[in-house]
């Protein structure tokens with residue numbers, strides 16, 4: 001299993017394929033294996049780097065009481081430094097998209113393109129913040145299995161298969177409880193980063209599940225309206241986990257984005 005030390009932390013990662021480097025950033029409370037379907041489909045053309053964020057998956061536990069989007073962004077830059085990778089096509093799913101925007105704000109020159117998958121640029125409403133506090137308390141008191149069941153049933157499209165639900169449920173169940181609590185607080189504290197998109201100078205796509213209730217199409221439209229070179233791709237038959245629910249359509253949307261980068265360069 002590959003591990004690397006970066007920013008004084010041990011990270012687990014996948015690094016497959018060769019070509020232009022793509023950095024896949026997973027959502028909450030998931031891990032880098034959420035990208036397996038995309039790695040299978042895209043690694044024949046590009047280099048896929050998919051780390052487990054600090055505290056998640058097989059990366060070391062985190063001592064941070066709050067796992068901020070900025071902290072994860074700095075970790076990604078440090079991981080890229082270890083790999084000697086200067087610029088990436090950045091792909092973020094949901095919380096990974098919040099991290100991607102923090103990364104684009106801090107390291108704009110290191111982003112070659114941006115894919116926001118089932119994600120948004122806006123901050124939490126007061127109601128959403130209160131919901132996060134409740135989720136943290138419930139998870140500590142009742143255990144993460146209930147959260148895993150709720151997320152698997154609540155986030156995917158109605159037509160999601162038992163296998164797809166199981167895949168999500170397992171990832172959530174495998175996430176450390178303290179990571180869940182620290183990440184909920186980190187997401188709660190994240191600012192609105194729509195302005196980061198306004199200064200984004202590279203091609204961008206918002207990939208949105210037709211049935212995503214957490215990051216619905218209106219959020220994608222807000223992001224795309226802010227950028228100078230952006231498109232929205234609707235993924236049929238998908239809710240909040242489009243890369244798992246409809247992997248072919250997501251891979252096609254990513255390939256289309258990367259070909260826009262190539263045609264700009266050429």
Ligand code: MLT
Nearest residue numbers: 027028093094095096187
């Ligand atoms: C995710 O999928 O990363 C989270 O559900 C995002 C969020 O809770 O805002």
